[in-house]
Amino acid sequence: MDVTVGPATLSGRARAPPSKSYTHRAVLAAGYADGATVRAPLVSADTRATMRAVEAYGGEATVTGDGDACEVTGFDGRPAVPADVVDCANSGTTMRLVTATAALADGLTVLTGDGSLCSRPQGPLLDALEQLGARAESTRGNGQAPLVVGGPIDGGTASMPGDVSSQFVTALLMAGAVAPEGVRVDLTTDLRSAPYVEITREVLDAFGVDTERTDAGFAVPGGQTYAPEGGAYAVPGDFSSASYLLAAGALAAPDGLTVAGLRPGAQGDSAIVDVIDRMGAAVEWDREAGEITVRRTSLDGVEVSVADTPDLLPTIAVLGAAADGTTRITDAEHVRYKESDRVAAMAESLEAMGAVVEERPDELVVHGGESDLHGASLEGHGDHRIVMALSVAGLVAEGETTVTDAEDVDMSFPGFFDVLEGLGASVRR
Numbered sequence: 001m002d003v004t005v006g007p008a009t010l011s012g013r014a015r016a017p018p019s020k021s022y023t024h025r026a027v028l029a030a031g032y033a034d035g036a037t038v039r040a041p042l043v044s045a046d047t048r049a050t051m052r053a054v055e056a057y058g059g060e061a062t063v064t065g066d067g068d069a070c071e072v073t074g075f076d077g078r079p080a081v082p083a084d085v086v087d088c089a090n091s092g093t094t095m096r097l098v099t100a101t102a103a104l105a106d107g108l109t110v111l112t113g114d115g116s117l118c119s120r121p122q123g124p125l126l127d128a129l130e131q132l133g134a135r136a137e138s139t140r141g142n143g144q145a146p147l148v149v150g151g152p153i154d155g156g157t158a159s160m161p162g163d164v165s166s167q168f169v170t171a172l173l174m175a176g177a178v179a180p181e182g183v184r185v186d187l188t189t190d191l192r193s194a195p196y197v198e199i200t201r202e203v204l205d206a207f208g209v210d211t212e213r214t215d216a217g218f219a220v221p222g223g224q225t226y227a228p229e230g231g232a233y234a235v236p237g238d239f240s241s242a243s244y245l246l247a248a249g250a251l252a253a254p255d256g257l258t259v260a261g262l263r264p265g266a267q268g269d270s271a272i273v274d275v276i277d278r279m280g281a282a283v284e285w286d287r288e289a290g291e292i293t294v295r296r297t298s299l300d301g302v303e304v305s306v307a308d309t310p311d312l313l314p315t316i317a318v319l320g321a322a323a324d325g326t327t328r329i330t331d332a333e334h335v336r337y338k339e340s341d342r343v344a345a346m347a348e349s350l351e352a353m354g355a356v357v358e359e360r361p362d363e364l365v366v367h368g369g370e371s372d373l374h375g376a377s378l379e380g381h382g383d384h385r386i387v388m389a390l391s392v393a394g395l396v397a398e399g400e401t402t403v404t405d406a407e408d409v410d411m412s413f414p415g416f417f418d419v420l421e422g423l424g425a426s427v428r429r
Contacts, residue, residue, distance in 0.1 A: 003387075003406035003417060004428040005394030006375075010253040012423045014245055016237035016261040018042040020412045021196060024050045024093045025170070025203040026233045028101070030072035031059045031079075032178055033207065033226035039234040043067040046091040046411045053098040056082035057105070077178035077225070081107035088113040088145075090339060090382075090411065092120055093167055095145060099125055100171035102149035103134035104179065112146040116339055116382055119144060125168040128158035132172075132183065155181030155222050162191035162217070163334065170200040173220045177209045182222030184214065191217075192334050194308050195268025202266045206233055237261030237290065239269035241413040243315040244388045246272055248423070249294030250281035251322050252395045256295045257423060263290040268308045275316060278302045279323055301325035301368055310335040310342075313364065314389030317346040320366035321355040321373060322396050333362035339411075340381035349390055352376045353397055373397040380405030384412050391417070395425060 023042040030036035031054035041047065043063050051061035054072060057079035062071045079101050086102075088095040088111060095113055099122065102109035112118065123143025129136035135150035155176055160168060169185050176183025191197065197218065201211045207226045212219050242259050249257030264270065264287050273292060277283045279302055282295040301323045306313050313335045320327025335342045347359035354374045356367040375397050380387040382405050394401030406429065409416040421427045 001407045001429060002402050002404050003391060004400050004402045005391045006400045006426040007397065008252060008395050008425045010248055010257055010395070010423040010425060011255045013258045013260065014419045014423060016242035016245070016259050017413050017415070018235040019238035019267065020044065020046060020240065021093070021199050022203060022235045023047045024097060025200055026235055027051055027054060027061060027070060027072060028097055028174060029203055029207045029226050030233070031057065031074045032077055032174065033074040034076045035072055035074045036228050037232040038070040038072060039068070039232055041067065041070045041235050042238065042412070044411055044414055045089060046094065049089045049091040049094040050097070053086055053088065053094055056084070056086050057101055074226070079105045081105045082109055086111045088117060090114050090117050092117060092338070095122070096125060096165065096167035097171045097174060099147060099149055100129065100175035103129045103132065103136065103151040103153045104175055106152050108135070108148055108150040110146060110148055117145060120337055121164055122147060124160045124164050125171060128160045128168065128172060129153070131158040132156050153179055155179035155183050157184040157186060159186045159188055161189045162187035163189045165334070166191060166193040166196045169197050169218060173200055173204065173211055173218060176220040176222065177204065177224040177226070179222045182220050184219040186216040192307050193268070193310055195266060198266040236263060236265055239267045239272060240311045243269060243272040243312055244392050244416070245419070246276055246292060246294050247315050247319055248392050248395055248420070250276050250279070250296060250299065250319065251392065252296060253294065254296045256293050258291055258293045260291045262292050263287060269312055271309050272312055272315060275302065275304055275312070276319070279319060299323035301327040303328040303330065305331040306335060307331035310338065311385060313342055314346050314385050317350060317364055317366055318389050318393045320368050321350050321353070321371050321393065323368040325369050327366045327368060329364040331362060332364055338383065340383040340386060342383065342386060345381045345383065345386050346389070349378045349386070350393070352378060353393060353401070375399030375401040377402045378404070380408060382408060384408045388413065388416055391420065
């Protein structure tokens with residue numbers, strides 16, 4: 001599906017969708033438990049992949065009401081060998097997290113996904129699982145899916161780099177909690193996307209699972225039981241998805257745009273509030289109420305590291321293209337290994353819209369002061385975050401902007417275009 005967005009003035013109020021990151025972890029944590037209710041989950045293509053994986057390992061995950069809750073019957077720390085291949089579709093989070101689950105099962109599990117997912121690196125996780133005693137290999141011998149994983153592991157210590165994906169650490173901590181000996185993860189390089197591990201630890205704590213930081217990384221004692229207080233866990237709002245709405249407010253809402261459902265917590269992508277504030281937009285955050293209001297003002301370029309916040313690169317790049325001066329997005333090499341190479345995708349797309357951009361191996365530099373954005377026909381690259389970011393850029397470009405693969409927003413923000421329309425945007429599907 002293609003979507004066409006034109007210049008618009010926005011106003012009003014919207015609610016941030018539930019967090020995708022928290023939903024993945026909570027649904028799998030409920031799977032590791034005897035069972036639990038995950039309240040206010042994000043029901044999307046990606047999170048449904050995790051729900052299917054829980055079912056493959058012997059549990060059951062049923063969405064009730066209008067996405068009000070996900071009722072999970074868990075496998076109580078003892079995953080069964082799946083009867084079929086575990087298809088993770090396009091969800092990298094699902095594949096990483098449930099690959100470690102496979103190492104607990106007494107037999108072989110095969111995991112795969114779509115073409116994009118099967119091009120993403122899994123090697124460090126496979127190596128770590130082998131250190132823990134599992135069979136863990138790529139069928140093509142290149143560290144990419146399809147994967148074959150066999151267990152069961154007892155636990156132990158694994159060394160791995162921290163600069164490829166924090167999801168590897170999350171996977172080992174979640175599985176290690178129910179392994180007899182627990183798991184210690186020693187990192188051989190600095191950890192990228194570190195806030196996502198803190199999200200994991202926050203969710204595990206809510207499920208009664210203890211974890212700890214060590215001098216070299218993280219550790220989780222074994223033999224623990226997943227059991228949230230009251231048998232339920234509530235998913236918070238998602239700053240990653242809300243970043244597009246906040247950016248839209250900063251670019252196109254002179255009277256203000258309010259996004260509800262955003263309270264302080266472990267989410268690293270809450271950094272978008274600081275980024276927009278540093279660029280000069282009028283930002284008010286009522287932390288107790290969980291509401292952020294942004295008003296359009298003149299923006300200035302800034303330098304931002306996305307070492308810990310890779311999902312924000314597309315949003316920041318769009319803001320930079322509409323700002324005065326230069327916006328430099330640094331520490332971005334790992335952003336090339338998402339659903340798409342987001343550094344290259346944003347450089348190509350913004351250039352097509354008239355922006356002056358420099359693409360470097362680990363940086364994206366946007367010269368907003370030299371840019372004059374105009375509408376264009378753009379490829380969505382099969383990436384929900386690219387689609388949403390470019391649609392926001394279309395709000396302030398001269399003429400109409402058409403983006404392909406618009407249906408991919410279902411991965412993280414299924415109602416994105418409906419919300420945008422409700423705020424005053426012109427959206428044609």
